[in-house]
Amino acid sequence: MSKNNPNSLQNKTWLKVFDSFLTTLKAIVFLIFGTLLYGIFGHHFDFNFKKNDVAQKSTRTYNSTAIEEDWDKVENGIHLQTGLVHDASFDIVRANCTACHSGKLIAQNRATREGWLQMIRWMQETQGLWELGVNEPKILDYLAEHYAPEETGRRANIDMAAVEWYILEMEED
Ligand code: HEC
Helix, strand or coil: CCCHHHHHHHHHHHHHHHHHHHHHHHHHHHHHHHHHHHHHHHHHHHHHHHHHHHHHHHHHHHHHHHHHHHHCCEECCEECCCCEECCCCHHHHHHHHCCCCCHHHHHCCCCCHHHHHHHHHHHHHHCCCCCCCCHHHHHHHHHHHHCCCCCCCCCCCCCHHHCCCCCCCCCCC
């Protein structure tokens, strides 16, 4: 008995190895079969997806053209599509400043000419903004004029001295 034990143990180990080999084999066969099935029938799905894509794209283009036409308008001095003030320098600003982000990001910000210059330098150093060349002073004039800190885009700073402070009482049960 004690002599047979090692043998049967060995057999068991061998069986385990064989079993896991079979499992691997099954997995491989399953994969191959799946790939084959996809190869044979897959194009049906692809075909449907593409059809949907095309259908979606065409409606979208249709809509967005209509919207763009509508948006390439100026109302109350604001170019609707970019949200930027429309004046003589607008085209330059649009060409140089709305390629990477929305014009609304610009319209939301206020700064002095110096502040705008710093933002431009920051984008040139870290974000890949190109040299603006002869357009730079024009763009800076535009920004400093329309997006200066004094404008009413932001609420006034809180006058800390004028605020009446009170202690918020926490209720304790
Ligand atoms: C090459 C790409 C690129 C171009 C062109 C570009 N910017 Fe930017 N700008 C960025 C990136 C990137 C950010 C960071 C956006 C973010 O934080 O989501 C940014 C941020 C800003 C901000 C927000 C800064 C802040 O503190 O939150 C302003 C304002 C701005 N840009 C103005 C401009 C102006 C004005 C121009 C034209 C002179 C311009 N950008 C052109 C890439 C560009």
